[in-house]
Amino acid sequence: MLELNRIGEAARSAAFSLANASTAGKNRALAAIADSLVEHSPAILAANALDVEAGRQAGLSPSMVDRLSLTDARVRAMAEGVRDVMRLPDPVGRVLAGSTLDCGLQMEKIAVPLGVVGIIYEARPNVTSDAAAICLKSGNACVLRGGKEALNSNVEIARAMRAALISSGFDENCISLIEDPSREVAAAFMRLNRYVDCLIPRGGAGLIRSVIENATIPVIETGVGNCHAYVEKTADIEMAANVVFNAKTSRPSVCNALETLLVDEEIAKTALPAIAARLREKSVEIRGCEKTRAILPEAVPATEADYETEFLDYILAVKVVSGFDEAIRHIRRYSSRHSEAILTRDLAAARRFTKEIDSAAVYVNASTRFTDGGVFGLGAEIGISTQKLHARGPMGLEAMVSYKYVLYGDGQVR
Amino acid sequence: MLELNRIGEAARSAAFSLANASTAGKNRALAAIADSLVEHSPAILAANALDVEAGRQAGLSPSMVDRLSLTDARVRAMAEGVRDVMRLPDPVGRVLAGSTLDCGLQMEKIAVPLGVVGIIYEARPNVTSDAAAICLKSGNACVLRGGKEALNSNVEIARAMRAALISSGFDENCISLIEDPSREVAAAFMRLNRYVDCLIPRGGAGLIRSVIENATIPVIETGVGNCHAYVEKTADIEMAANVVFNAKTSRPSVCNALETLLVDEEIAKTALPAIAARLREKSVEIRGCEKTRAILPEAVPATEADYETEFLDYILAVKVVSGFDEAIRHIRRYSSRHSEAILTRDLAAARRFTKEIDSAAVYVNASTRFTDGGVFGLGAEIGISTQKLHARGPMGLEAMVSYKYVLYGDGQVR
Numbered sequence: 085m086l087e088l089n090r091i092g093e094a095a096r097s098a099a100f101s102l103a104n105a106s107t108a109g110k111n112r113a114l115a116a117i118a119d120s121l122v123e124h125s126p127a128i129l130a131a132n133a134l135d136v137e138a139g140r141q142a143g144l145s146p147s148m149v150d151r152l153s154l155t156d157a158r159v160r161a162m163a164e165g166v167r168d169v170m171r172l173p174d175p176v177g178r179v180l181a182g183s184t185l186d187c188g189l190q191m192e193k194i195a196v197p198l199g200v201v202g203i204i205y206e207a208r209p210n211v212t213s214d215a216a217a218i219c220l221k222s223g224n225a226c227v228l229r230g231g232k233e234a235l236n237s238n239v240e241i242a243r244a245m246r247a248a249l250i251s252s253g254f255d256e257n258c259i260s261l262i263e264d265p266s267r268e269v270a271a272a273f274m275r276l277n278r279y280v281d282c283l284i285p286r287g288g289a290g291l292i293r294s295v296i297e298n299a300t301i302p303v304i305e306t307g308v309g310n311c312h313a314y315v316e317k318t319a320d321i322e323m324a325a326n327v328v329f330n331a332k333t334s335r336p337s338v339c340n341a342l343e344t345l346l347v348d349e350e351i352a353k354t355a356l357p358a359i360a361a362r363l364r365e366k367s368v369e370i371r372g373c374e375k376t377r378a379i380l381p382e383a384v385p386a387t388e389a390d391y392e393t394e395f396l397d398y399i400l401a402v403k404v405v406s407g408f409d410e411a412i413r414h415i416r417r418y419s420s421r422h423s424e425a426i427l428t429r430d431l432a433a434a435r436r437f438t439k440e441i442d443s444a445a446v447y448v449n450a451s452t453r454f455t456d457g458g459v460f461g462l463g464a465e466i467g468i469s470t471q472k473l474h475a476r477g478p479m480g481l482e483a484m485v486s487y488k489y490v491l492y493g494d495g496q497v498r
Numbered sequence: 499m500l501e502l503n504r505i506g507e508a509a510r511s512a513a514f515s516l517a518n519a520s521t522a523g524k525n526r527a528l529a530a531i532a533d534s535l536v537e538h539s540p541a542i543l544a545a546n547a548l549d550v551e552a553g554r555q556a557g558l559s560p561s562m563v564d565r566l567s568l569t570d571a572r573v574r575a576m577a578e579g580v581r582d583v584m585r586l587p588d589p590v591g592r593v594l595a596g597s598t599l600d601c602g603l604q605m606e607k608i609a610v611p612l613g614v615v616g617i618i619y620e621a622r623p624n625v626t627s628d629a630a631a632i633c634l635k636s637g638n639a640c641v642l643r644g645g646k647e648a649l650n651s652n653v654e655i656a657r658a659m660r661a662a663l664i665s666s667g668f669d670e671n672c673i674s675l676i677e678d679p680s681r682e683v684a685a686a687f688m689r690l691n692r693y694v695d696c697l698i699p700r701g702g703a704g705l706i707r708s709v710i711e712n713a714t715i716p717v718i719e720t721g722v723g724n725c726h727a728y729v730e731k732t733a734d735i736e737m738a739a740n741v742v743f744n745a746k747t748s749r750p751s752v753c754n755a756l757e758t759l760l761v762d763e764e765i766a767k768t769a770l771p772a773i774a775a776r777l778r779e780k781s782v783e784i785r786g787c788e789k790t791r792a793i794l795p796e797a798v799p800a801t802e803a804d805y806e807t808e809f810l811d812y813i814l815a816v817k818v819v820s821g822f823d824e825a826i827r828h829i830r831r832y833s834s835r836h837s838e839a840i841l842t843r844d845l846a847a848a849r850r851f852t853k854e855i856d857s858a859a860v861y862v863n864a865s866t867r868f869t870d871g872g873v874f875g876l877g878a879e880i881g882i883s884t885q886k887l888h889a890r891g892p893m894g895l896e897a898m899v900s901y902k903y904v905l906y907g908d909g910q911v912r
Contacts, residue, residue, distance in 0.1 A: 100830065104853050185873060189864055196856065198886050277710070281886050296691070300710050302717070302887040323909040330911030416514065438904045439518050442610065450603055450907030459599060459912070460903070472612050472695050472900035473716040474888035486886035489874070490852045493864030495737040497744035498873070 085272050091227060091260045092279030095200045098257035099225035103197050107174040109253070110221055114170035116248035117220075118163040121213060124244035125159040131236035132209065139207070139233050147337070152207045152234055162213045162241075165464075169217040172463040175481040176223045190492045195485045197223030199281035202273060203466075204295055206287040207231035212241045215286070216259045218466045222484035225258045227280060229273055231287075232265035239263060274299035286467050289394065304474060304483075306467035309339030309422035310394045311452045314411045314437070316428035317348040321358050323449060324427040328400075329362040331425065331451040337396045339468060340423050340455040344391055344401040346411045349375070352404045356380055368398045375404035391418045408433065412440050419443060422470050423452040444470060444477035499686050505641060505674045506693030509614045512671035513639035517611050519668070521588040524635055527672075528584035530662035531634075532577040535627060538658035539573045545650035546623065553621070553647050561751070566621045566648055576627045576655075579878075583631040586877040589895040590637045604906045609899045611637030613695035616687060617880075618709055620701040621645035626655045629700070630673045632880045636898035639672045641694060643687055645701075646679035653677060688713035700881050703808065718888060718897075720881035723753030723836035724808045725866045728825045728851070730842035731762040735769050737863060738841040742814075743776040745839065745865040751810045753882060754837050754869040758805055758815040760825045763789065766818045770794055782812045789818035805832045822847065826854050833857060836884050837866040858884065858891035 102110075121128070132154040139152055181193040201224045203215045212228055219226035230238045242261035249256045262273060274283060274295060283303045285295040295303055313331060315324045331342035347355050356379045360370060370376070371390045372383035383402065390401040391414070405411045415424055425447035426437040434448045445455040455478060457465025462480025469475045475483035516524075535542070546568040553566055595607040615638045617629045626642055633640035644652045656675035663670045676687060688697060688709060697717045699709040709717055727745060729738045745756035761769050770793045774784060784790070785804045786797035797816065804815040805828070819825045829838055839861035840851040848862045859869040869891060871879025876894025883889045889897035 100854065100856070103856065183875060185868070185875065187868070187873070189861075189868060191874065196886075199856065296714050302719075302885055304887070305716075320909070327909060327911055334912060434906070440514065442514070442517065442613065443902065445903040445905060447603075448904075448906045450905060450910040451912055453912040454599070454601070454603060454905065454910070455903075459601070460605065461597060461599065471716055472610075473718070476900050477903050486890050488857065489859040489869075489891050490862075491859060491864060491868065492848070492862045495734070495741060496864040496868070497741055498748060498865050498867040 085269070087264065088262065088269055088272055088276065091262065092200070092276050094257035095225040095227050095260050096279045098255040099197070099200045101255055102220070102225055102258050103176070103199070103223050105223065105254070110174070110223070111170050113249055113252040113254050114166055114217055114220060116252040117213070117217065117245045118166040118170070120244040120248035121159055121163040121166065121241065124240060125156055128159055128237060128240040128244065129154055129156065131240040134236045135234050142233070144233065148207065152209065154209055154237060158210065162210050165210070165214055166217040169221050169464045172221060172481055174221065175485045180487055187496045187498070188493065189496055192490050193487050194490055196488050198484060198486050200225045200227060200279055201484070202227045202229070202276070202280045202283040202301065204229045204270065204273070204283065204285045204291065205231065206291060207233035209234045209237040209241060211286060212238050212261070213245065215466060216245055218464050218481065218484060220258060222481045224484055225260070227260045227262065227273070229262040229270060235263065235265055271298055274301060277301050284467055304467070304469050304479070305471040306469055307339050308394055308420045308470060309341070309468070310343050310392070310418060310420040311340060311423045312344045312346060312415050312419055313342055313425045313427065313452065314346040314415070315348060315351060315355050316408070316426055316430065316433050317350040318429040318433065319351060319355065319427035320429060321351070321355050324355060325359045325362045327425065327427060327449070327451050328359050329365070331453055332363065332368055332400050333366040333398065334453055336398055339394070340453050341396065342400065342452055343393065343395055344403065344418065346403050346405050346414055348411070349404050349406050353379055356402070363400065366398055368400050370400055370402050372402040373404060376402045394420070408436065415441055420470050422468065423447065423455040425450060425452050444468070499683070501678065502676065502683055502686055502690065505676065506614070506690045508671040509639040509641050509674050510693045512669040513611070513614045515669055516634070516639055516672050517590070517613070517637050519637065523667070524588070524637070525584050527663055527666040527668050528580055528631055528634060530666040531627070531631065531659045532580040532584070534658045534662035535573055535577040535580065535655065538654060539570055542573055542651060542654040542658065543568055543570065545654040548650045549648050556647075558647065562621065566623070568623055568651060572624065576624050579624070579628055580631040583635050583878045586635060586895055588635065589899045594901055601910050601912070602907065603910055606904050607901050608904055610902050612898060612900050614639045614641060614693055615898070616641045616643065616690070616694045616697040616715065618643045618684065618687070618697065618699045618705065619645065620705060621647035623648045623651040623655060625700055626652050626675070627659065629880060630659055632878050632895065632898060634672060636895045638898055639674070641674045641676065641687070643676040643684060649677065649679055685712055688715060691715050698881055718881070718883050718893070719885040720883055721753050722808055722834045722884060723755070723882070724757050724806070724832060724834040725754060725837045726758045726760060726829045726833055727756050727839045727841065727866065728760040728829070729762060729765060729769050730822065730840055730844065730847050731764040732843040732847065733765060733769065733841035734843060735765070735772050738769055739773045739776045741839065741841060741863070741865050742773050743779070745867055746777065746782055746814050747780040747812065748867055750812055753808070754867050755810065756814065756866055757808055758817065758832065760817050760819050760828060762825070763818050763820050767793055770816070777814065780812055782814050784814055784816050786816040787818060790816045808834070822850065829855055834884050836882065837861065837869040839864060839866050858882070
């Protein structure tokens, strides 16, 4: 834990100087980081080969091995990602509000970095450069703790980035990596309030739950998306089938993919077969309630757990609802408040859905798959918040800052 | 715990309807609450008399008994506080941003309530109505858990408010009080993520620490103010003495009161005696470093702990620093990042201090005592955040909302 405290203290110190770095200086450092990643590509790939080999031997699933694996093209894409962040506007230093108080004090509310941001993530080495770049651009020092399966890769990626920080005149501790893979160190990291201002977990439901359970540092909960689409009784059936097909199958492994479909009883007999026909193209397994199964005999019986599950797979839970009220009740009960959609031609239904559904993104006649920092125009995304404090939905650079009040006077007392 | 779950579930349900209540409707409810508090004043005062008597017998300090005690005038002041909140602008429903995405989706980012807000506080019955009014105006259901010493008072205050909710057509569960004073229930409350969106502790350092340690719900840390003033070498000594006197003695028990004074070595020999002369008017105890004691022989030797302590009393820790760098280092190390001030006539010093000190409020030539929601023009204050996530410094109604993205399309898929 001594090492952890040393990392924390060094990060805090780096954060103080980074907070006032100029935009041009930060951009220079980001350009140097991108170049350094490409330069260090051979070392990164060699380290990654060790991780991939160990992962295969440990029996990682093919999709996990794929996420873990780097190629020269992937390293170049990481570098390009850093350059993309470089080109975004600097969120720090903006005057958000200002006024002269009655007592004559001149007050400004100014955007400042969060300080030290901790990122806890799984075995995806690209997150290492991605998160570091977003933190650096927003003036935050970061302390990274990636999955142990990617440790060798992450060490080399961090080394390349830290070398670039030094060469561009920055404190290398603006980016730190926790190299001890033990659970004890991870647990202590989540309680390092003295040095870390905020913790962002990126990964699956288990990781996020563990951070929420154990952290005393303020956490931004991200990621779990139990997303719903409700086909209201006036829906355009062809549009509904198309949107449901896209939301479920265009990329089932991501958090904005559709997990549960609700269909109004009045339209179910025509809508469900049309939707099921599209889903069959991708062999989607349908787990349905009894009414669904009466219409779609091929559907597997749905359990309570199915409505609670983020499948991240070619599986869709389906429920026929008696009307709007039941749809709202179901979503309120099971949703992780990430993204939900209604398919409807009725204006009042659309307005009611957008008001009464309390999720980060609420869609009318569109796929839930659009919930994404890039699509929303935020440029880069550090994650998708499913909590309501601080930031909600896709988090770009503006989610990485806080503010302070600066007040000038001439001796005012109260 | 069954009762706690019942309260949480009822609050969640009330929050869904309250989220879309009109401003006029919420104002009507607030007016009814204010009237109801006055009407129920006899019952509230009778209940409060029981609490005060029990508190005296349990040996509460006179200042705690004073905070606990209500009079008819104090109940009327509580009602007036509710009316003040009623007159503030509604933070809900504002369109914070909007655009048409490339794919044609029309996107709006809309301010929405946090949902269910938990407030954990100590034996101050006025917080019960104060917090409830701020939550209601901002569209949030609240679950209140006050100090057990004020339980009888809080039960009557909550009863008066809930009666007013019903009479104005609102769900009474928009305001709930946890009546079980046990620690187990408090601990379970802090982990009621399923029903509560955010937790705000209001009280002393011990309460706040306990909430941060135990909560899994997102917390807004409030209150602890280890505030510093730095008398830079060019300071106007008379102004410095006046500001320090005000910051320390105008109300020592509050979080924006001064706790540590730093004085530049170059000016200490003249500044310290002038400041000490003012502080003597209020018999302030000075705990000083060796250099301070060489100038002020009456000063008690300061320990490391003194620089870490929020005295909330007529005690001031004093340190003579070798210059700007040491002042910054000291503040960064010991400050709770609430409020700090510099006294200076030098523009570069003022600018450096406001940039390099990372606290919620940073003052140039003014008392730290100004850090307050009312003074900052926020109208009402639910607390002063000392964290950087979500809200920082005094939190008014705007700190009580989140946002959601609403997107209208015509069949867009990704």
